[in-house]
Amino acid sequence: MSLIKSISGIRGTIGGKPGEGLSSVDIVKFTASYASFIKDGNKKASDRIVVGRDARLSGSMVEKLVVGTLMSMGFDVVNIGMATTPTTELAVVGEKAAGGIIITASHNPVQWNALKLLNSNGEFLSDKEGKEVIRRAEEEDFSFSEVFDLGKEYKNDTWALRHIEMVKELALVDCDAIRKADFTVAVDAVNSIGGVVIPKLLRELGVKNVIELNCEATGNFAHTPEPIPENLTQIAELMKNSNADVGFVVDPDVDRLAIVMENGEMFVEENTLVSIADYVLSKTPGSTVSNLSSSRGLRDVTRMHGCEYSAAAVGEVNVVTKMKETGAVIGGEGNGGVIYPELHYGRDALVGVALFLTLMATKGKKVSEIKAGLPQYAIAKNKIQLTPDIDVDLILDALKKHYSNEEITDIDGVKIDFADSWVHLRKSNTEPIIRIYSEAATMEKANELAESVKAVVNRFIS
Numbered sequence: 001m002s003l004i005k006s007i008s009g010i011r012g013t014i015g016g017k018p019g020e021g022l023s024s025v026d027i028v029k030f031t032a033s034y035a036s037f038i039k040d041g042n043k044k045a046s047d048r049i050v051v052g053r054d055a056r057l058s059g060s061m062v063e064k065l066v067v068g069t070l071m072s073m074g075f076d077v078v079n080i081g082m083a084t085t086p087t088t089e090l091a092v093v094g095e096k097a098a099g100g101i102i103i104t105a106s107h108n109p110v111q112w113n114a115l116k117l118l119n120s121n122g123e124f125l126s127d128k129e130g131k132e133v134i135r136r137a138e139e140e141d142f143s144f145s146e147v148f149d150l151g152k153e154y155k156n157d158t159w160a161l162r163h164i165e166m167v168k169e170l171a172l173v174d175c176d177a178i179r180k181a182d183f184t185v186a187v188d189a190v191n192s193i194g195g196v197v198i199p200k201l202l203r204e205l206g207v208k209n210v211i212e213l214n215c216e217a218t219g220n221f222a223h224t225p226e227p228i229p230e231n232l233t234q235i236a237e238l239m240k241n242s243n244a245d246v247g248f249v250v251d252p253d254v255d256r257l258a259i260v261m262e263n264g265e266m267f268v269e270e271n272t273l274v275s276i277a278d279y280v281l282s283k284t285p286g287s288t289v290s291n292l293s294s295s296r297g298l299r300d301v302t303r304m305h306g307c308e309y310s311a312a313a314v315g316e317v318n319v320v321t322k323m324k325e326t327g328a329v330i331g332g333e334g335n336g337g338v339i340y341p342e343l344h345y346g347r348d349a350l351v352g353v354a355l356f357l358t359l360m361a362t363k364g365k366k367v368s369e370i371k372a373g374l375p376q377y378a379i380a381k382n383k384i385q386l387t388p389d390i391d392v393d394l395i396l397d398a399l400k401k402h403y404s405n406e407e408i409t410d411i412d413g414v415k416i417d418f419a420d421s422w423v424h425l426r427k428s429n430t431e432p433i434i435r436i437y438s439e440a441a442t443m444e445k446a447n448e449l450a451e452s453v454k455a456v457v458n459r460f461i462s
Contacts, residue, residue, distance in 0.1 A: 011114030033136035052088035053103035084254035179206025192252035240264035286329030294334030313412035
């Protein structure tokens with residue numbers, strides 16, 4: 001059993017003893033501590049909290065516990081039912097709520113679930129706020145409301161359609177061009193809420209021919225839900241044997257978008273943000289942001305448009321903070337997470353789908369042709385296993401000195417930028433390892449770079 005507490009919420013495998021897995025006791029305790037935190041800092045004087053969930057098997061059970069706990073803390077609950085993460089974020093703002101809870105373990109396997117916590121702007125809590133919620137949970141620093149002060153539950157299933165309408169109304173989404181292109185689009189939604197929302201979005205955008213794969217929102221995931229190449233063999237085979245122009249794959253809560261080319265090959269998750277940013281910058285020049293572990297491709301296309309790129313520490317909340325600081329017109333993460341502030345500050349696969357289809361339609365290019373026109377990089381992901389007694393910070397400091405002649409960024413671990421490549425090392429928050437991300441012109445060179453840095457690290461450990 002696993003239970004992980006972090007600034008963005010609590011996640012774990014369902015069941016087990018309290019404190020060991022994500023038990024009912026842990027769900028109630030953490031929900032109550034969040035509600036207590038929101039109540040004490042509630043400047044908008046709203047007594048509402050929005051709750052949405054993905055389709056995973058434990059979702060209904062967790063939803064009942066969360067809704068009941070929020071009501072017992074004196075909050076009215078706007079329950080939007082099965083909904084994507086970005087839809088829930090939009091609903092918090094639209095309902096003028098004090099916050100929101102998204103019940104989803106994102107790309108984790110079916111055994112997992114989680115509570116993701118939002119502020120009144122429909123954005124994830126800051127590091128300081130998340131730590132305060134954890135403190136309250138650990139110290140049980142909350143109290144429940146008396147009988148006449150209990151909250152009520154209101155159900156609202158309109159937010160998915162409202163989200164789709166908001167996407168259609170974006171200035172850079174061209175429904176007429178998409179309709180005229182007469183695309184055939186394949187969708188793999190891993191049998192979660194994306195199986196309902198993405199086909200509906202496509203048809204609203206003007207796509208008549210939709211091939212649905214794993215689009216029943218049963219929660220019985222058809223494959224490991226993280227949208228990375230090794231998990232996408234089914235849709236890759238479908239693309240090879242169909243006339244589909246593009247394949248879209250989303251994770252269970254629909255905040256990440258992977259794309260499959262017309263020939264069944266992967267577009268590569270890193271290119272989701274890079275290609276969409278290239279289109280957005282061609283229409284609305286401005287700055288961009290991604291995290292340190294994302295492809296250099298975003299920096300390259302940003303500079304190509306005469307604009308400024310900035311890097312943020314890993315984590316959506318950090319990317320959003322940097323985007324606000326720089327006034328970025330688009331940003332996100334290399335895992336397929338597109339953040340388009342014109343709609344909201346959250347990773348949103350619906351926005352990604354609409355903008356990418358518009359790019360295809362207006363440029364008249366196949367997906368493989370779009371990829372060929374992007375900066376060509378490959379990212380390798382490696383790790384170094386450590387014993388718990390090794391001081392990772394000392395190792396990272398030694399690395400900074402060893403590579404002091406190169407460009408160093410240390411806002412999140414250590415990133416070393418070379419002329420034609422980079423490597424990023426950061427310690428895991430959940431296990432004794434150093435994660436190593438490296439990027440170069442080819443996967444072979446990216447792995448070679450990782451191995452050379454690992455050799456330096458192992459010398460320090462010795």
